Amino acid sequence: MILQNIHSPDDLKALPESELPALASEMRREIIDVVGRNGGHLASNLGVVELSIALHRVFSSPHDAIVWDVSHQCYPHKLLTGRLENFYTLREKDGISGFTRITESPHDFFDAGHASSSISSALGLLSAWQQTGKDGKVIAVIGDGALTGGMAFEGLSHAGQLAKNLIVIVNDNQMSISRNVGSLSRYLSRLTMTDAYQSFRYKFDRAVDYIPYINRHIGKLIYRLKRGLKGMFLTNNLFVDLGFEYVGPLNGHNIEQLERVLRKAAKIPRPVVIHVVTKKGRGYSPAENNPSAFHGVGPFNTSDGVVEKFDALSFTEAFSSKIVSLAEENPKIAAVTAAMSKGTGLDAFSRRFPRRFYDVGIAEEHAITFAGGLAAGGMVPVAAIYSTFMQRSFDQIVEDIALPSRHAVLVMDRAGAVPSDGETHQGIFDISMLLPVPNMCIMSVASRVDLDLCLDWAVSCAKGPVAIRWPKMSCPSELASFAAPVEAGRGLFVGAEEFAPAVSARFADESELNGAKNKKVLFVCTGGMFSECLVASRSLLLGGIWADIYSLRFIKPFDEEYFVKLASSYDAVVFVEDGILTGGIGRNLESVLLRSPYAPKIKTAATGFPDRFLHNGNRMQILEEAGLDPDTIAALARTLTEN
Template sequence: MDLTKIKNPAFLKQMSIPEMEQLASEIRQFLIQSTSVTGGHIGPNLGVVELTIALHYIFDSPTDKLIWDVGHQSYVHKILTGRATQFNTLRQHGGLDGFPKRKESIHDVFETGHSSTSLSAAAGMAIARDLKKESYHVVPIIGDGALTGGMALEALNHIGDMNKNVIVVLNDNNMSIAPNVGAMHTMLGKLRTSNNFKRAKKDVETMMKRIPQAGDKIAGLAERIKDSVKYLLVQGTFFEELGYTYLGPVNGHDYHDLLQNLQYAKKVKGPTLIHVVTTKGKGYEPAEMDRSGLWHGTGPYKIDTGAFIKPVETAKPWSAVISDGVLRLAERDERVVAITPAMPVGSKLTAFQQRFPDRFFDVGIAEQHAVTLSAGMAASGLKPFLAIYSTFLQRGYDQVVHDVCRQNLPVMIGIDRAGLVGGDGETHQGIFDISFLRSIPNLVLAMPKDETEALQLLETGFMHDGPFALRYPRGHSSGMSELVSEVQPLPIGQWEVLIEPFDCVIITFGATLQMATEASHALLKRGIRAGLVNARFLKPLDEKMLVRILDKQIPIITVEEALLAGGFGSAVLEFAESAGYTSIIQRLGLPDAFIPHGDVQQLLKENGLSAEKISQTAIRLCQQNEKLRKTTI
């Protein structure tokens, strides 16, 4: 079948099971071929091919609402809703989004990118449907990893209490990004392997499904029989105690099993949960055999070998620089512990986990819990390092404010993926953290320019008796600095002058120091002596240095790979205003907008962050400042 000719999923209604099996095979080959070129979330999508086909066969999208939690597994849905022709642009600037996108298709009824949101959205849609007296099915599809998130459990509780018609599809592949952890994972494992329960339950459910809908008394009797069997063979099931009709475990790669249970779920009154067991990476051996999480999302790869195609890099990833530094600190201080919300691989903490298994804690997709867990550890004398992506730290904001900073506890927060991240786009860009963190009392916020400074800031943070947040970007470090064996801490709030300012000064930090350096050198060729300051501490500011610069009455240009609104440049402006200075200050950064997916360098340039833009700004401001000087003489 030519997948590029699919316009909508209606054609599935006429297909036989053998035809759907053939379609699943063709979709898998298409996904393997296309993502080998573009990269993408190949593992999750290979696992849900039959499930997605079955969902579109049974339900009528977009009238019926299919809500994909996280959205990592929405590629098959996109193919079946007419977007196969765009897969060569997947996650590229201006191309197909890697997550559900409402503006892409009417079949994408809710946008997702962070996990554990689908059940809350489904509850909202079910309430709206019933208030408006409409009739359609609401079907959230959530993974077992996402079900560990507190928000998902809150919604699961609410849906069970409301007793509204919602069909929850639990895609259980025994993985999130990395292998799952926690009591929920253990409980699902028991359900997966409880063969006696499955056999008896199947017999009872088969009997129930044969009962006419009008036979209420007989149906009620069958439900009681089913409950009796449940309590006889297992000590209850979590979901049925919450008020759900539990169906499963269902073989997620068997159409007979899938279609029968989905069709029955449409007839059930009240909330239903279909427990579908799938294999992540199904049909492609390298992805199917992976238990590390490497095949959750990849760049381009060689189909025949499964080898990833990566540019030759001589420097370490920033995540590895930081995690290796934390490991080095843990070697000499047994109070150092590491915490991650389901990202041990992405945060490069696996070496720490292997070296100190008793001091490493993966809490699953539970960012709020991770933050307050760290606070509890700090309050009890430990030195926690919480590795968390900038985009996911947003989910634990109240805990940072209330549980860490309000109590002034010594928690070190490693803010990974700070800045633009590229292919994951709007939902994952780490561009908000400066704005939402710098207003919190007691918090120190810093970002290193290179590997050596990163180790110095780690040392500083672990010696500091209070909250300390260290930002670092996605990608590789410069590899230019010379690592030293003895690392000295830095005075908190002290900036570094890299080029002495005369005509103007560029103040920046982290990844944008490189473009600022290029701009300073280019300006010198134009006869403008542009100073350069490494503002490695974003909070507190180096007020003494700022006063010296402001006293010069030269233009100041702040540069940040983050939102301008409430960002670092705003802090400089606020200080200048409060101190009574009227110097020209120009801020360069990202606009008040959600930044789409695409190549990072292209996104930076499009949003006015480049050496050329800094140079142009400096020339204009110097000319403006010279005119002002002349008019005041």
């Protein structure tokens, strides 16, 4: 195998061109096999194999920097930079990340898991290198979907102003904005990278720049004259207008052509945009035919592309069904997402109500302000965005949703522990982010029935903004308490008699027989931690400690008086949340109890995610690392009752 002999980009440079197609095939097979076992981003990585080969043959990483956006398309880059031996650990605990990670390799310059940032990062890196005398090149690789994010255009605008010799490769994989990119491509000039053209362009720019400015008013006229002259003699486009040279579209699977253009681009002392057209899923027909389904995929059968499916209903699927049902009854409901219709469960809504569905692209800030505009116009927008990406729209939530108290529903999927995607995708900051925001209502659901009731209330009964969060996991088995009517500020009390009737009955009989007063514990948890608290409660019951659960249906507003009265009959209260402990709800509620008249008799503890970023792993591994697994939660409760 050729791939086994590639330990660094230097080995790749030494290969004859005749062996490159075979290398590309081997890389695709390795990616398909590993993603088939571990899950991951498949279609996008299969599409950039040849581009990755060309980049590493032309440039000298890490002397030159290749910045990937979004870096979920970096698997071929990892294979070419010495990580084949450990590639089988992709997205596993203590294994290789599914994104670029600076602690993993000197060839990875940024921890990049959110879109549209590569141009800004690359421009800053290049500027620093030039300030410190380093002569390396910096190349930003950005997908057409990431160009829907406003930050990408901010970076392009600044790069054009600075006139740094940044290279931006626009990977047009005919997804996300394929129609827009396609029509734009027909409009964009097919500029060449020949020395003759560049020489003419340089001399023409110098000649135009010699036209003097007389005064402020004539200066404006001269500026327009310059642009007019350039428009007459040079074929411009959006990128050229921003100060870039442009070439393309190029065949992103033709290594020879890519290398030739990249070598010429590296010699130009100006910012360059290279427009490359690739095919998502190339080389694997199931992914080619359905690239959306193989964007981020769980384990699948590589022979036929059948994705592993579990019988249990996920929270995402439960939301998908419920929002369609609500929209059938209420024509004012509109759905908004940021390029995540399938991931958030809105794909069914988009098919059923295409006129009320808005996919704004990878532009979370715009999505929230747009939702605020919909609400101002009398619609009821439901904006579904992953918790980790909702962070990007904090200012818009404050200014355009909360401040005017717009009736908008912000749905946060992937709240809490997120399996396999590593530090950039953990949904652990939304509670502490939204808790201080005035007018904001925050809800946390524990089951499918609970989700249905909360969404009903948020759409039909709430007056201002409501955020609802749930984890990436299957819904737990239903309990009767989950169907309790929604009361603002109050959660769901689930007693041991309900979730462990046999154990609790035996427990009560033994207590009466022995005449002893057993310790009582109340677990107060966010909905995403209900399952773990349930296991911990059963463990305590078996050990002679009574344990009930209070699931925080409402994180804000919160009925403190009701809660204090409920907690007063317990010896210990343990707060468990699937959010960052700092600034979260647990310590906030712990202080409520400490200020109450019952403070001397009730021992309390709060646990949540620690003040650090969490790596790859499945859900249980992430919870164990954070001390949020059932055994650790139960042990914490036992410690309180023993002291």
